[in-house]
Amino acid sequence: MFSKTGAFRHKSIPAGVEFFNSLKKETNWKIDFSENGNDFTTENLKKYNVLVFLNTSGDIFDEYQKKAFQKYIANGNGFVGIHAASDTEKEWPWLAEMIGATFKDHPKVQNATVYFDKSTEHPAINHLKKKEVFKDEWYNFLKPVAKHVNILATVDESSYKGNQMNTKNHPITWFHHFDGGRIFYTGLGHTEESYADVRFQKMIKGAILWAADLAQIKKPSTKKWTNLFEGDPSKNWDVFIGAPHATVKGLENVDPKSDGKNAAPLGLNKDPKKVFIFEKENGENILHISGEIYGALTTKQEYENYHLKLQFKWGEQIWEPRLKRKRDSGILYHCYGAKDAFWNVWMSSQEFQVQEGDLGDYYGLSGTLIDIPSEIKEGEKEFKYIKNGDLNPFSSLQRLPPNHCNKGFDNENPHGQWNTLELISFEGTSYHVVNGKVVLALYNSRYKNSDDEIVPLTKGRIQIQSEAAEVFYKNVQIKSIRKLPIKFEKQTN
Template identity: 30%
Template sequence: MRTQLRRIPSAAASAFVVALALVGAFVTPAATAQAADPAYKVLVFSKTAGFRHDSIPAGTQAIRDLGGANNFTVTATEDGAAFTPANLAGFKAVVFLSTTGDVLNDTQQSALQGYIDGGGGYLGVHAAADTEYGWPQYEGLVGAWFKSHPAIQQATVKTEDRANPATSHLGQTWSRSDEWYNYRTNPRANVRVLQSLDEGSYSGGEMSGDHPITWCHPQGNGRSFYTGLGHTAESYADPAFRSLLLGGIRYAAGFAKADCRAETGYTSLYNGSTTGWSQAGPGSFTNTDATLTSQGGMGLLWYRSKEYSSYSLKLDWKMPGDDNSGVFVGFPTSDDPNSAVNQGYEIQIDATDTADKTTGSIYGFKSADIAARDGALNPPGEWNTYEIRVEGERLQVFLNGVKINDFTNTDPVRSLKQGYIGIQNHGAGDDVSFRNVRIKELGATTTPSTFEGESYTSSQGVQAADHAPASGGKTLGYIENGDWAGYSQSSLAGVKTFSAKVSSAGAGGTIQVRSGSATGPVLGSATVRNTGGWETFQTVSTPLTGTPTGPVFLTFTGGAGSLFDIDTFTLEK
């Protein structure tokens, strides 16, 4: 039976080559990762049941060449029998290289779904979008299905995300020839668009001026990446396109981190123009190739055109080594940078320091979750993305799509309810670069909704369990593999984050958050480990993606016997 694939967040990533100063369309880097990844394997699948692209051999060889230079080995096949759980388990990523038509049977589709939802990576190239029309869930995996294309011609590609490992080497525009696909639907609401087409630069675009062509998204516990480029054999000899493929492979394989959550509704504060920004204190920032780089200091470049109260601030940053900078929020208007230090909060960027003064910390006040931070962080020389979310006095920090800090202000002098934002130039030799500063105003703050685990209204296998330290003295207990619980009193509308207070003296396992039913789309997954006892509680969380609607259903997977208990769970908008 065909089962469902849905987008789920995961940890997201960053760039694989040092960004070079560039003027013009793009740079042409060597397609080699900066730091050696552990050895891994990639499966390249190029079966066709429709049109067959004569570029497939060139594409396969290009990926082999990339593997030889970047510590991964390639197995190429056109046999759908390769799609079994046991065989796929040996690969970090699967590449659909210009596949067409119905290339997998139901059993093979199920194996691919299990592989991706379990943490594997998918990369679709060009005609991968012209594949598996009889399997509705494949559209969710690839992002959108092919509709049509005009003749091969030159067009201008716009780089929307220059922090992603696949696109950080590119300029803001890239002029190239290819076969430019139109898609049946616009995927933007469900994916992070990395590149789009300027429909005014060529003939035959049919997507009303918003034409994504390369994108990525979390998928289950895994990752999905797709590019519509790659029709011609010549594409695979282009170092810039090879670097795009390498970044996509490294993201899909889980080695390069990126924030691939869908992103809409943001207003650009800086993407080349410093209009509205002012320097406070000594030092300055260079402004080249839509990139700000700190020099001298200690000073602050702050956005003085508007004060913000409830918002999501995103920006991309990179440091070449052990450098120092930060992002300031919540400070009053002033041309003295000390006003931000003394009356605002700094989200730190620093490769080394004490836990409360290193990357992801609220400087001097609260350390990041170091394990989560380390799992989401790209090393010096590669780009990272911060989301800084301010709602009332609450300040949350996400690194490459992963939540790493959650802080609540109690000092009226540093109130976050109203204030300005800025980026620091720390001092000589602390050279940190920033790109694509953008903001989304959120409006009124929301109150999280918390539910008792044992308050389920439908279930399979679970029971309430008595535990004195738990809220109300009970938990949702006796959870085994395949069990589930539904909560008709809950609503997932607009919810962005799920967290649960859990305990385990057993094997642990996974909580899957589903929408509407026990077989509904998976919106997020949280791993529960042994906490040391049934009355020793810890909190686990996961962001939710897709379009959360309806009541929440929790499904449980793991090994044999009792897995874990759930005391309470919380839904946050």
């Protein structure tokens, strides 16, 4: 629990420390307290699952401490920011993006009505009613709260007086996944009374459990499908756009030496060329990917033990640097870590290849490994999936073993027709299913963590790629599973 201040120091910090001391006794958690930036070293931070910023403020880190903090988040750890955490290192873009907003000003302390989105079933707010009244200092932010966060609570501006953001939707509490870490922030926590309020205490405890990956938000139903394209897609997805190829027109400052992967990415939810757009067709959301710039449509949530089902078809447009190559896209799963780990645009992940003639192939990206029943015939250069074949390792850590295995057979529909793709993922086993047939079965999914250990990889975010070809996706549905579906398991023997 970190409470260093370089600007305004809240009088409620001692009350917050007292609350965390009581939490330490109640839970037997190991909780250390610090106001020393020198504690932010790579080695020291390895001891902790979660960092809590309790009303930190101002500039409090040097460049080495910032790098250690960034590495800590990238290693898959948790962060809980309370109140003035958003008033910390305001000139550091990474921290502003991680927290999701930057403090601007506030009215006087007063009661206000707060509405909670109970649909997420987030452990930080499960105990709260949909409508609650809190007394606090209601923060306004320099810019609208970032699109990539998941809003858990909004404050009703009509219920209090003074400086406001003048919006019907004034976010005050949220969570998200960022650069591999689990991030929670609440604007509550200004007053000493806050830390004696059981509602607030349970919120922070639930937030810490979630940030430590010990408590989960609502999972998809096991009985019915959840359509991830239904309603407002931005509630379920983020866009990340990579580096424009040197040939891309209509953008400023395009690197003339860019091959589409060796230059700076445009970034999170920055899509000036509208690479990813949703179009309505018979009342249904269709994702139209132009392919002009490498990019990813990324789920805001992580998923584990699920059945994903969707439809896709190819368009006609193709772009550099793949004008003379097969049309390409892909579904990346078990995505973790930095947004730009691979080619400055995709996360470390396992890949269900979506490419003309190669639908269902496997690729490993940036640190992943997996085992596949496969063989490589004499005179051939690549492995191919074969039922009941020898279980061979595939790795993205080095050239041998390779990071690619071909599907067992082709089951793709002709160009321009819709294909149904299904990804079955359960406890490290995956099935790549094309138009009802398992074309590849994969086992023992794992990755190399920050401590250079090879450990299981069974969950993560899901990405849909833009990779220089026009493509359409629709009817993207997901549901939880408790075992591998028998009809697909039989196909793999």
